Every structure is written in C-alpha cells, then in structure tokens.
Amino acid sequence: MADELTPQVPPDQPRIGVDEWVASVEGKRERYRGPVGWLRRGWDTAPAGARLLAFVIPAAIFPLVTTEGNLFRYGLITLLYALLGLGLNVTVGFAGLLDLGYIAFFGFGAYTYGYVASVHTGHHWPAVPAILLAIAVAALIGFIVGFPSRRLVGDYLAIVTLFFGQAFVVFVNNGDRINFWPFNRTDLTGGANGLDNIDPLKLFGWTVNTTKEYYWFTLGAFLLVIILLYLVSESRTGRAWKALREDPLAAEVMSMPVNRLKLMAFVFGAAIAGFAGAIYGSVQTGAFPGDFDVGLLITIYAIVILGGAGSLAGVIVGALVVNGVPELLRDPNQAEWVFYTALVLLVLTKVRPWQKLVTVVGGTLALGFALVAIADAWFPRWTAGEPNTGKLAHWVSHWMLLPSHATQIANWAYALTIALILVLTLLRGWWRTIVMIPTIYVGAFAWENLLVEQTVGATRFLLLGALLVVLMNARPQGLFGTARVEIV
Amino acid sequence: MNWSLFWDLTVSGLTLGSVYALIALGYTMVYGILKLLNFAHGDVYMIGAFMGWFALHWLGGPVNPSATAWLVVVLMFLFAMVACGGLGVAIERFAYRPLRNAPRIAPLISALGVSFFLQNSALLLFGASFRDYDTFHLIGAKTYNYKDIFLSVPQLLTIVSAIGLMIGLTLLVARTKIGKAMRATSFDREAASMMGIDVDRVIASTFFIGSALAGAAGVMFALVFGQIYHFMGFLAGLKGFTAAVIGGIGSIPGAMLGGLLVGLAESYATGYLPQGSTFQNLYVFALLILIILIRPSGLLGKADVKKV
Structure with a gap:
C-alpha cells in the first residue's frame, strides 16, 4: 500500500526534498571510465605535492632535450x-x-x-x-x-x-x-x-x-x-x-x-x-x-x-x-598539420553515431574530389593556384580547389564559413550532419586560401577570440574548474 | 581668451561627442536590459565604418558616384545601419543568449572574445592599411560660419543627424509598443515575460537598434575624419562606454549627455591642458574616475537598490 501512496516519479524528474546536484555527485565521478576516468580519479586523489611533481619533472627534463x-x-x-x-x-x-x-x-x-x-x-x-x-x-x-x-x-x-x-x-x-x-x-x-x-x-x-x-x-x-x-x-x-x-x-x-x-x-x-x-x-x-x-x-x-x-x-x-x-x-607547414589534425579529431569525437560519421567523412571527401574533377575539366582557373609548401599541403591540393585568383573568393568563403557554423549550431539531427559537409569544405577552403597565409598575425588571434566564445558556451568552468552549483 | 580657438574646439568636441553619444546609446540600452557590458560594441562601430566605405565604392566611389552625393550619403548610412543591426542580432543570438543564465563573468569573457574575433577578422579581410572616405571629393569642402563659429558640411551633417537619431530613439522608446516592451524588460525581465512580452524578441530588437546606431556613428566618424582602420573600434568603444558610465548607465538621456561631455572634454583637453594632444585620453580617464568617485551611479543614473 505504501508504494502506491508515494507518487511514481520518473527517474529523470527532480525529486522533492532531495538536492539533485548533491545526490548525483558520486554518479558524476563514476561516469568517467577507461583511461580518462582512471587519470581523473588519480588526479583527484593525489596529494598536492604529487600533482606539482607531475608538472615539475617534465619541465625540468625539457631543457635537456x-x-x-x-x-x-x-x-x-x-x-x-x-x-x-x-x-x-x-x-x-x-x-x-x-x-x-x-x-x-x-x-x-x-x-x-x-x-x-x-x-x-x-x-x-x-x-x-x-x-x-x-x-x-x-x-x-x-x-x-x-x-x-x-x-x-x-x-x-x-x-x-x-x-x-x-x-x-x-x-x-x-x-x-x-x-x-x-x-x-x-x-x-x-x-x-x-x-x-x-x-x-x-x-x-x-x-x-x-x-x-x-x-x-x-x-x-x-x-x-x-x-x-x-x-x-x-x-x-x-x-x-x-x-x-x-x-x-x-x-x-x-x-x-x-x-x-x-x-x-x-x-x-x-x-x-x-x-x-x-x-x-x-x-x-x-x-x-x-x-x-x-x-x-x-x-x-x-x-x-x-x-x-x-x-x-x-x-x-x-x-x-x-x-x-x-x-x-607560426610555421605554415606545421599549421597545416595542426589544422587538419584538429579538424579530424573534432569530427571523430563529436559526430555520433557511426552512420553520421561515415556520411560526414565520405561526403566531405567526395565533395572535394568531385569539385576538383569538375574544375579540372571545365574551369582550370579554379585549380591553377600554387599549393602551399609541405607534404600535407601537397596531398590536400588533390582535394581542395586552389583558385589562382583567390583573394576575393577566399574572403567570401571566410564569411560564408562563419555563417555556416552559426547555422550549424541551430540545426539538429540529420540536417546538421548534411550541412556539416559543406561547412567543413568551405572552412578548409578559407583556411587553405586565406588563413594559412596570415598565421603569424590575424589568424591565431581570431582563433583565440573564437576559442573564448566557444569555450564560454560549451564549458564555462574551463578544463579543470568545478562547475558552479546553482541552488535556488 | 582666444574665442576662435574656443569655438573650434567646441565644434569639434560636439562632433566627436555626437559620435560617442551614439555609441554610448548602444551600450546603455543593452546594459539596461541584460546588465551585460557588450565589449564587442566598439567593433560593431568599426564594421559600420567599413560597411559605409563598401557602400560608397559599390555606388561608384567618391570621385565619380553613380547618384547625387546626398543620396549616396543616405544610402551609406542605411546600408551600414542595416548591416550592423544584423551583426548585432547575430552576436546576441550566438554569443550571449546561450549564456543568459550563466555566472556574470561568462558573457563578459564571451564579449571579449567576440571583440577580438571581429577585430582580427577585419584585419584579415580588409587588411592592415588605412582606408579613406575622401569626403572632400564626395561633398566638397564648403563651410558655414556665424561670426567666429565655423562648421564644415560633414560636421554639420554629423551633429544634425545624430540629434535626429536621438530624437527618433527617444520617440521609439517612449511612444511605440516595442519601446514600452523594452522599458518593461529592462525594469524586470522576469515579470515582463510573465506579462506575455516576448523577451527574446525585445532583446534582439534592442541589439538591432543599438548596433544600427553604432554603425551610423562609424559612418559619421569616417565622414568627418576620413580614415578608417581595423583597430579604430577599440578606443571609440572605450570612450562610448565611458560616456555611458558618466551619464549614468541604463539611462538614455544620460548616454547622450555623457557622450557630449566626453567629446567636449577630449576636445578641450587637446586645446588647453598641458600636452593635451598626446595625453587627451588620460584626461578623459581622469574625468571618468572623478565622476565615479563623486557620483558612482553617473550624472543621470539612479542608485542601484538591491533587493534580496
């Protein structure tokens, strides 16, 4: 009888008289599994001196190597x-x-x-x-x-x-x-x-x-x-x-x-x-x-x-x-590696499930090769630009349009990238996956034709500014901060 | 007393002050509703100046415009205002709205990021060199005078159109439905939303209006002083905010008064104080500190009563 009297609250609803945040602290800590969880638990339980050593030892070795x-x-x-x-x-x-x-x-x-x-x-x-x-x-x-x-x-x-x-x-x-x-x-x-x-x-x-x-x-x-x-x-x-x-x-x-x-x-x-x-x-x-x-x-x-x-x-x-x-x-060659590594990591970690991941990766690659093939056949000016130096840039040049008259187009591509990214944040589900394909391609286009040339000056700073905005939206407490508890 | 110098300084102070007042209005409106210090506002002003430049060049350039000069100027203003208004709405939608319930410091950092992003995007897209409006070729170098007071056409245009925009804004806030909704939202956002006001829409329109005013200010500044560059928004934004604080943040007449005061102070400091032309900004800063010490809530602001 007692069971019938207590209202049946679904488990994802807040329960009255229980502080949800406090009640779920243990669960949150347990959620990290595998190597990440192991590291995190180790970090949380290590004494302060050991944490400091984890920084000091590599820092002391660094000048020797x-x-x-x-x-x-x-x-x-x-x-x-x-x-x-x-x-x-x-x-x-x-x-x-x-x-x-x-x-x-x-x-x-x-x-x-x-x-x-x-x-x-x-x-x-x-x-x-x-x-x-x-x-x-x-x-x-x-x-x-x-x-x-x-x-x-x-x-x-x-x-x-x-x-x-x-x-x-x-x-x-x-x-x-x-x-x-x-x-x-x-x-x-x-x-x-x-x-x-x-x-x-x-x-x-x-x-x-x-x-x-x-x-x-x-x-x-x-x-x-x-x-x-x-x-x-x-x-x-x-x-x-x-x-x-x-x-x-x-x-x-x-x-x-x-x-x-x-x-x-x-x-x-x-x-x-x-x-x-x-x-x-x-x-x-x-x-x-x-x-x-x-x-x-x-x-x-x-x-x-x-x-x-x-x-x-x-x-x-x-x-x-x-x-x-x-x-x-700073170095354009290294910058290429950093950019594409970050892009690939971002796509691999953020796109789930695997069907969407395959769609995004396959779609982006197919789009690039198709565009290059079309341009080669009918619009040679669009692939006539010089690829940037470095092995990676050479590979990329098979996939990416490099127009010889890049400046104006790349400026518009940059603006279009921003617009597409903003649209992306509004979309959900399969639409998001589909729009992601041109976004990545246009972004990479702007990168190859415009951003990579300015990495010493504007590019790194504007990425820094964007990082601050994205970080504030995604994780206001930062990597190591504790989330603020709002008890009303 | 050299009256001709005095009047020169007054006129240039009023011109500069009108620009600052328009920037300050955007700050103060946003602050009144969201309690948010929109650091990116100065950069919206910079983008406005560039949009005016592009409009001018799409219309054939200053030497050989495709329409009469006055029409070109009006179109420049309209284009810059609409573009900046759209930019402001986008900034609000993507950088501030998700953070509306976050701790106070989060949207400030986000605003700082947006400001830096806009500045460097402008550097990337428009280059580091100065661009010239070339007002001389567009509307000539005619000046009007009354005894010792000399006014050039761009100066007159700036002062008159700034006054016009301010009257328009005052009427909008005081008389229209959306103005009423703005006042209600800034008074109490939660209560306003309970009364059926679409708070999101009100905030978006506030950003649109404020940013459009900043865009107009950018075009005005460029018409008078000629040159624009990617970093011009930072200092102007700072002055605009100073003006808003001096006038009493959240108060619309306060922002106008503060803007004119800051402009005049800067101009007189340039003329009369020791080494004014190098240290004018330091003098404006001193004025800010002084006002904050004497009247922390600004000249026309109301003291903030906190209820728990």
Missing part, C-alpha cells in the same frame, strides 16, 4: 605566461573581479625593473632589490587603481581597469617627453622606442645570461609563486575570496570585509604581474610599449579561462595550450 630556440619559444614564454596567469587567477579566479588592466601591472613591473637597471637610464641595481621594487611599484599602483574602484560592481571595475590599461600604453608611449610639472623633461619610459639595453638579472654575483639559465630561474620563480598561491588559496583569506566570488552579498552577510578582500585580491594579482614583468624585462633586455597591449590581455585571459578560473593546475595546462598551439601555427 631541446634546442635553444625551442626552449625559448615553448619553454620560457610558456612559463612567463603561466606566471602571469597565476596572478590573474587570483583576481579573476579566486575573487571573481574582472580586471582588464592586468597587463598594465605587468608593464609597470618591466618598466620599473628597466628604469633601475639598464644602460638607458644609467642605473644598475642588482636583481633582488630591483625585482622587489618592481613588485612594490606594481602593488602600489594596483592599490591606487583598486582603491576607488573597489566599491564598484563587476562591470564598472572592468571598464575602469580597461581604460587604465589603455592609459598605461599611452603613458609609456609618450613618457619620454612629459613636459609639465613635476616632470620637467624627464625621460621615464623611453617613449615609442621603449627602454632598451636592460641589464640581465644579477643575483648574488651570478649573472643570468643564457636562455637555459633564464628558464631555470623562471621555473624557480614559478614554483615559488605556485606554492605560495596554493597556501593562500587554502588559507582563511583564500576561502573568503572564493566565498566572495560565489556570492558577494552572502559573503557580506557573513561579516566578511568585502571591500578589503577585493582590494587585497586586486593588489595581490598586481604584485605577481609586477614580478613576472621584471623577469620579462630582463629576458627581453628591453621593455617596449607594443608588448603590453590588448593582445596579451586576451591571451592571458584565454589561459585562465581555458584552464578553469580558480584552478592552479588549469593555469599550467592553459598556458601550454594557448602558447603552444599558436607557436606551432
């Missing part, structure tokens, strides 16, 4: 980005403040270090006081900017800091000829040419010179900061920041000093950026206005968001992906 140039491009720059990401992670990830002037603090670090240690100004401080000064200046500026802005809700803070970042660029660009009181003709920043000839770091008699030495130094600095941040994130303040991020109002009701916490997070992030800036200045042996622009800001945001805001491991993975992939794209 690679060339100087690769070490700089893939190793040192990734580490610097990761260091910057750690600082931004405090402001955005822990405390949830949208700080869009973050790069300016990085710039202040570099310029401060350059000001007290370079041929340009004639001062030659040793590294320890110079770096400490750079950190202090960045933190102080962070305090000054944060103090009036701390009362502001998220969006106002964003615009004030964005403007601040822009003001910084204007300032350093013209800082060599400020001509009014109290700066009468002082050269603070070297103007548009930047501060050149910055000293290498001098630590207790040891001068850091080669890329390898810089790599070791930066790795050490990175470990120092990440351990510090781990301790901070587990501390009272760290927990208070996270509470603030989740719900500022509730945090205030719990008598947390909201304004002071916000300011602390802001200054903390700025200080880390200043530290990274000092290292960057000495690595580059110069500080140039163009280095501290919006492009870098987007890159660092992509790192933090991709990894998952608030996750330290996420920052490392994010930096590896966001720096590594565009670096690979």
Whole structure:
C-alpha cells in the first residue's frame, strides 16, 4: 500500500526534498571510465605535492632535450605566461573581479625593473632589490587603481581597469617627453622606442645570461609563486575570496570585509604581474610599449579561462595550450598539420553515431574530389593556384580547389564559413550532419586560401577570440574548474 | 581668451561627442536590459565604418558616384545601419543568449572574445592599411560660419543627424509598443515575460537598434575624419562606454549627455591642458574616475537598490 501512496516519479524528474546536484555527485565521478576516468580519479586523489611533481619533472627534463630556440619559444614564454596567469587567477579566479588592466601591472613591473637597471637610464641595481621594487611599484599602483574602484560592481571595475590599461600604453608611449610639472623633461619610459639595453638579472654575483639559465630561474620563480598561491588559496583569506566570488552579498552577510578582500585580491594579482614583468624585462633586455597591449590581455585571459578560473593546475595546462598551439601555427607547414589534425579529431569525437560519421567523412571527401574533377575539366582557373609548401599541403591540393585568383573568393568563403557554423549550431539531427559537409569544405577552403597565409598575425588571434566564445558556451568552468552549483 | 580657438574646439568636441553619444546609446540600452557590458560594441562601430566605405565604392566611389552625393550619403548610412543591426542580432543570438543564465563573468569573457574575433577578422579581410572616405571629393569642402563659429558640411551633417537619431530613439522608446516592451524588460525581465512580452524578441530588437546606431556613428566618424582602420573600434568603444558610465548607465538621456561631455572634454583637453594632444585620453580617464568617485551611479543614473 505504501508504494502506491508515494507518487511514481520518473527517474529523470527532480525529486522533492532531495538536492539533485548533491545526490548525483558520486554518479558524476563514476561516469568517467577507461583511461580518462582512471587519470581523473588519480588526479583527484593525489596529494598536492604529487600533482606539482607531475608538472615539475617534465619541465625540468625539457631543457635537456631541446634546442635553444625551442626552449625559448615553448619553454620560457610558456612559463612567463603561466606566471602571469597565476596572478590573474587570483583576481579573476579566486575573487571573481574582472580586471582588464592586468597587463598594465605587468608593464609597470618591466618598466620599473628597466628604469633601475639598464644602460638607458644609467642605473644598475642588482636583481633582488630591483625585482622587489618592481613588485612594490606594481602593488602600489594596483592599490591606487583598486582603491576607488573597489566599491564598484563587476562591470564598472572592468571598464575602469580597461581604460587604465589603455592609459598605461599611452603613458609609456609618450613618457619620454612629459613636459609639465613635476616632470620637467624627464625621460621615464623611453617613449615609442621603449627602454632598451636592460641589464640581465644579477643575483648574488651570478649573472643570468643564457636562455637555459633564464628558464631555470623562471621555473624557480614559478614554483615559488605556485606554492605560495596554493597556501593562500587554502588559507582563511583564500576561502573568503572564493566565498566572495560565489556570492558577494552572502559573503557580506557573513561579516566578511568585502571591500578589503577585493582590494587585497586586486593588489595581490598586481604584485605577481609586477614580478613576472621584471623577469620579462630582463629576458627581453628591453621593455617596449607594443608588448603590453590588448593582445596579451586576451591571451592571458584565454589561459585562465581555458584552464578553469580558480584552478592552479588549469593555469599550467592553459598556458601550454594557448602558447603552444599558436607557436606551432607560426610555421605554415606545421599549421597545416595542426589544422587538419584538429579538424579530424573534432569530427571523430563529436559526430555520433557511426552512420553520421561515415556520411560526414565520405561526403566531405567526395565533395572535394568531385569539385576538383569538375574544375579540372571545365574551369582550370579554379585549380591553377600554387599549393602551399609541405607534404600535407601537397596531398590536400588533390582535394581542395586552389583558385589562382583567390583573394576575393577566399574572403567570401571566410564569411560564408562563419555563417555556416552559426547555422550549424541551430540545426539538429540529420540536417546538421548534411550541412556539416559543406561547412567543413568551405572552412578548409578559407583556411587553405586565406588563413594559412596570415598565421603569424590575424589568424591565431581570431582563433583565440573564437576559442573564448566557444569555450564560454560549451564549458564555462574551463578544463579543470568545478562547475558552479546553482541552488535556488 | 582666444574665442576662435574656443569655438573650434567646441565644434569639434560636439562632433566627436555626437559620435560617442551614439555609441554610448548602444551600450546603455543593452546594459539596461541584460546588465551585460557588450565589449564587442566598439567593433560593431568599426564594421559600420567599413560597411559605409563598401557602400560608397559599390555606388561608384567618391570621385565619380553613380547618384547625387546626398543620396549616396543616405544610402551609406542605411546600408551600414542595416548591416550592423544584423551583426548585432547575430552576436546576441550566438554569443550571449546561450549564456543568459550563466555566472556574470561568462558573457563578459564571451564579449571579449567576440571583440577580438571581429577585430582580427577585419584585419584579415580588409587588411592592415588605412582606408579613406575622401569626403572632400564626395561633398566638397564648403563651410558655414556665424561670426567666429565655423562648421564644415560633414560636421554639420554629423551633429544634425545624430540629434535626429536621438530624437527618433527617444520617440521609439517612449511612444511605440516595442519601446514600452523594452522599458518593461529592462525594469524586470522576469515579470515582463510573465506579462506575455516576448523577451527574446525585445532583446534582439534592442541589439538591432543599438548596433544600427553604432554603425551610423562609424559612418559619421569616417565622414568627418576620413580614415578608417581595423583597430579604430577599440578606443571609440572605450570612450562610448565611458560616456555611458558618466551619464549614468541604463539611462538614455544620460548616454547622450555623457557622450557630449566626453567629446567636449577630449576636445578641450587637446586645446588647453598641458600636452593635451598626446595625453587627451588620460584626461578623459581622469574625468571618468572623478565622476565615479563623486557620483558612482553617473550624472543621470539612479542608485542601484538591491533587493534580496
């Protein structure tokens, strides 16, 4: 009888009196099977020290097995980005403040270090006081900017800091000829040419010179900061920041000093950026206005968001992906491989069941070969273009139209690709599968005829922008972040 | 006091201010309804300037247009406004609507991504070099004057058409059915949807109108200052948002007032403050900080009362 009285709720409906999310946590963890699940469970249960070692050991081996140039491009720059990401992670990830002037603090670090240690100004401080000064200046500026802005809700803070970042660029660009009181003709920043000839770091008699030495130094600095941040994130303040991020109002009701916490997070992030800036200045042996622009800001945001805001491991993975992939794209030959590998992986993992997969792959290939055959027979101009260099591009040229008059057509193909992708997100079922075929082909056409030629500049940045949008739509919590629990 | 310099600065400040005010309107309308800071708005303005350029060249170019100059200008405005309106609706549909119930930071990041994407797409498609509207050949270099006040034709056109668009917008919001729905939605979205208002449609039309105004602003700017390039939207968007904040975000008359104030401030800073022509943006920034400190909700904004 009792069974009849309880209403029969289908298992996929919410049950009254049971918190669905809490009840299904175990099930969610179990859902990962095979090697992925094994890795994930191992990662979740491993102590923090072991997780750190999983990063440190490959990072320590890396300089022993690679060339100087690769070490700089893939190793040192990734580490610097990761260091910057750690600082931004405090402001955005822990405390949830949208700080869009973050790069300016990085710039202040570099310029401060350059000001007290370079041929340009004639001062030659040793590294320890110079770096400490750079950190202090960045933190102080962070305090000054944060103090009036701390009362502001998220969006106002964003615009004030964005403007601040822009003001910084204007300032350093013209800082060599400020001509009014109290700066009468002082050269603070070297103007548009930047501060050149910055000293290498001098630590207790040891001068850091080669890329390898810089790599070791930066790795050490990175470990120092990440351990510090781990301790901070587990501390009272760290927990208070996270509470603030989740719900500022509730945090205030719990008598947390909201304004002071916000300011602390802001200054903390700025200080880390200043530290990274000092290292960057000495690595580059110069500080140039163009280095501290919006492009870098987007890159660092992509790192933090991709990894998952608030996750330290996420920052490392994010930096590896966001720096590594565009670096690979720099070389058109490698870029071809990256593009087609990503495309094939995307299709293989996302198209289910196998009937649709076969349709998409077969359809795309057939479409390409058919078009090339038709063009060969009747419109020779459409296949007369030169294929790009490299083996893969040569194979692709049998499948892809390469018109000799490509520029205009490729521009329209690019616009058409965007439109098709947007349409694709609206379609469901077999329509989606069918539209996917021309989408892939037109996309690859735009890639071969337009995008691959600009991989150093526009292409990688526009892919970065698209990545941010797609990521926000698909997985707002990032790779390593925990999904936000919304209990109403 | 050099009055002729003063009037010159005032006129150019008002011209610039009209452009900023139109951009600020788009920001403020979207913010009023969605509480979303649409970073991509400045880039919509940039696309508008390019669309105007394409319209001009499809109509035969500035030297030898296929119709009378005034008709060409009107068609440029119309084309840029419709194209930008469509772009705005698409951005809303694909980058913001899926995130409507996500945490606050998600749509902001998405907006940042859209902005970056548009900028670099423009770089890719239109190239890195400047393009010239060549207004001189299109509508000549005639100026009108009243004593010391000199107004060139593009300046006059900008100020007058900006005022016209603002009056149109005010009437639209105050008198029409869709305007009423917009006000209701911005007042309380949930309650509005319960009253049978199609909130999605209202938001889409807000984006259409705001983006169309930005497109018009892009064409105006290009008519007065001549040159356009792919990165022009960033700073203009920043100024537009500053204007919206100064006027009180969410308030439509506030955005107009703020835009004119920012334009005038920038112009006077260029003329009167030390090294103004290099540091004008820093002075505008200082004005923003000052206003936020004194009146956090802006000049005409209402203080935000939070209910739990």
